[in-house]
Amino acid sequence: MQSQVIQQRNEEILAQNEEILQQQEQIASQNKLLSDKNLLITSSINYARNIQQALLAKEEELKKALPDSFIFYLPRDIVSGDFYWVRELGFKERSPAGRTYWLQ
Structure with a gap:
């Protein structure tokens, strides 16, 4: 009787x-x-x-267009939700720098 109980418990343990x-x-x-x-x-x-970094304006371009500016780029993890770029619009005779830039 006791051996049957032990055998049954062993089978339960194996299962x-x-x-x-x-x-x-x-x-x-x-x-x-x-x-x-x-x-x-x-x-x-x-x-x-990598795509985002290729699209974003380089700090040198921004400094050229807006000398007193800076970029505060601090993505939460890997990718930032911010996109910005700088482009030259052309010459303007009345502009002190001689060029007009557009920051978008």
Whole structure:
């Protein structure tokens, strides 16, 4: 009688161990999937950062147009929501600098 109880408990423990192993495999699979998705998202965000940096005006261009200006660029994580650029509009005879710039 006691050996039957022990055997039954052992079978229960083995079944529980099997269930735990299956759950561990499922968790490992989900972790891999999350890791892969995270890598894709991070790569996309870094690519967006590269595009943003290529589009933003360089500080030298801004200093040339507006000597007393500065750029305060502080993205929260990787990409900023701000876009700005400077372009030369052309010559103006009445302009002290001889050129007119447009900051957008």
